[in-house]
Amino acid sequence: MDDAELLYHSAHILLPQMGIEGVERLRAARVLLVGAGGLGTAAAVYLARSGIGRLTLADGDTVSRTNLPRQILYGEADVGMPKVTVAARALAHCSPGQIEVIDERLEGGALIEAVSAADLVCDASDNFATRFALNAACVRKRVPLVSAAVIRFEGQLLVVDPQTPQAGCYHCLYGGETPDDAQRCAESGILGPAAGTMGSLQALETVKMITGMGEPLRQGLFVFDGLTLTMHTIRRRRDPACPVCGPS
Numbered sequence: 639m640d641d642a643e644l645l646y647h648s649a650h651i652l653l654p655q656m657g658i659e660g661v662e663r664l665r666a667a668r669v670l671l672v673g674a675g676g677l678g679t680a681a682a683v684y685l686a687r688s689g690i691g692r693l694t695l696a697d698g699d700t701v702s703r704t705n706l707p708r709q710i711l712y713g714e715a716d717v718g719m720p721k722v723t724v725a726a727r728a729l730a731h732c733s734p735g736q737i738e739v740i741d742e743r744l745e746g747g748a749l750i751e752a753v754s755a756a757d758l759v760c761d762a763s764d765n766f767a768t769r770f771a772l773n774a775a776c777v778r779k780r781v782p783l784v785s786a787a788v789i790r791f792e793g794q795l796l797v798v799d800p801q802t803p804q805a806g807c808y809h810c811l812y813g814g815e816t817p818d819d820a821q822r823c824a825e826s827g828i829l830g831p832a833a834g835t836m837g838s839l840q841a842l843e844t845v846k847m848i849t850g851m852g853e854p855l856r857q858g859l860f861v862f863d864g865l866t867l868t869m870h871t872i873r874r875r876r877d878p879a880c881p882v883c884g885p886s
């Protein structure tokens with residue numbers, strides 16, 4: 639790092655758990671962030687500014703006026719534009735690293751390819767089909783997954799790490815059931831700061847996973863309720879019959 643880079647990262651370097659080594663790990667990291675909505679835009683801001691070497695944003699949606707109260711990288715002038723294009727332009731101003739975009743809803747071979755090219759995947763998507771597909775690809779390719787979800791005032795967060803197989807995967811948690819996919823923001827409502835809180839926590843866990851700081855949520859499910867400002871962590875265990883991460 640040159641002097642300007644050292645100055646940029648100085649507040650992180652001062653953290654004994656991070657130091658120059660942690661900053662270098664962030665600079666070398668390749669992160670795939672799926673979903674550029676309320677969660678994804680909040681996570682992207684902190685991930686980009688933390689100096690992630692290559693941050694790839696994947697989303698096939700365009701900006702709509704209904705997104706603006708919580709999707710913090712977009713404004714009125716961006717309505718109708720592809721989200722990842724607008725997000726990448728905004729992040730380019732504040733990221734020391736490289737921003738790449740995938741302007742489509744990731745699925746099939748493209749999803750596997752994108753996961754394979756990442757050191758870590760952040761799931762900030764808004765549907766269960768994508769969440770299950772990302773989980774399966776991450777387990778298969780042994781890429782750590784930081785998964786976040788938010789609806790109304792509530793959020794949840796978990797880390798699926800190949801280093802802790804005893805905690806299982808996202809599929810273990812839901813037993814293969816796809817809860818009502820109609821439970822989306824458009825139908826159920828969502829509070830902007832709740833999405834921002836969960837997106838920030840997703841970035842926090844991602845930075846911890848990459849740098850090795852602290853204790854990431856490798857074996858827990860973190861549950862947040864913004865209405866009462868309460869949170870708790872449930873211990874996760876692998877489902878021995880899980881078709882995704884089970885022995886078969």
Ligand SMILES: [Zn+2]
Nearest residue numbers: 807810880883
């Ligand atoms: Zn599993």
